[in-house]
Amino acid sequence: xxxxxxxxxxxxxxxxxxxxxxxxxxxxxxxxxxxxxxxxxxxxxxxxxxxxxxxxxxxxxxxxxxxxxxxxxxxxxxxxxxxxxxxxxxxxxxxxxxxxxxxxxxxxxxxxxxxxxxxxxxxxxxxxxxxxxxxxxxxxxxxxxxxxxxxxxxxxxxxxxx
Ligand SMILES: [Zn+2]
Numbered sequence: 001x002x003x004x005x006x007x008x009x010x011x012x013x014x015x016x017x018x019x020x021x022x023x024x025x026x027x028x029x030x031x032x033x034x035x036x037x038x039x040x041x042x043x044x045x046x047x048x049x050x051x052x053x054x055x056x057x058x059x060x061x062x063x064x065x066x067x068x069x070x071x072x073x074x075x076x077x078x079x080x081x082x083x084x085x086x087x088x089x090x091x092x093x094x095x096x097x098x099x100x101x102x103x104x105x106x107x108x109x110x111x112x113x114x115x116x117x118x119x120x121x122x123x124x125x126x127x128x129x130x131x132x133x134x135x136x137x138x139x140x141x142x143x144x145x146x147x148x149x150x151x152x153x154x155x156x157x158x159x160x161x162x
Contacts, residue, residue, distance in 0.1 A: 009041045048077050056146050059129050078126025086144040092123040
């Protein structure tokens with residue numbers, strides 16, 4: 001594959017790529033501007049105008065507001081607040097900690113034992129899109145997936161100042 005275009009990235013985001021196209025992308029060398037292209041595709045798809053700094057999950061990005069604040073934002077526009085605070089603490093949560101609740105997703109015997117593990121599903125309060133799922137022991141603290149060093153990422157990897 002010669003060039004990974006924005007159209008290919010757009011199809012990948014929506015899961016519309018063929019298996020052959022995905023394999024070709026995975027095997028290809030990553031071009032230096034891949035992140036810029038990916039960010040452009042996300043920015044063009046956004047229904048809001050805040051600048052995307054970093055996608056952190058499917059449907060979630062860290063954006064920069066006009067006042068300089070950096071917040072976690074869902075595709076739908078819902079804002080979870082400062083990116084240094086775990087966005088999951090402001091999400092809707094469904095905890096599957098019963099055999100029936102777990103069997104609904106993973107029929108026996110594929111599911112976990114609820115005495116040893118629970119499934120926590122996190123949803124956006126704005127659009128109810130499922131944003132993440134944790135499989136953790138009961139009582140385990142909410143997992144903070146990712147706290148990026150935005151300044152270092154932009155300065156050292158992209159040669160930009162934000
Ligand atoms: Zn949302």
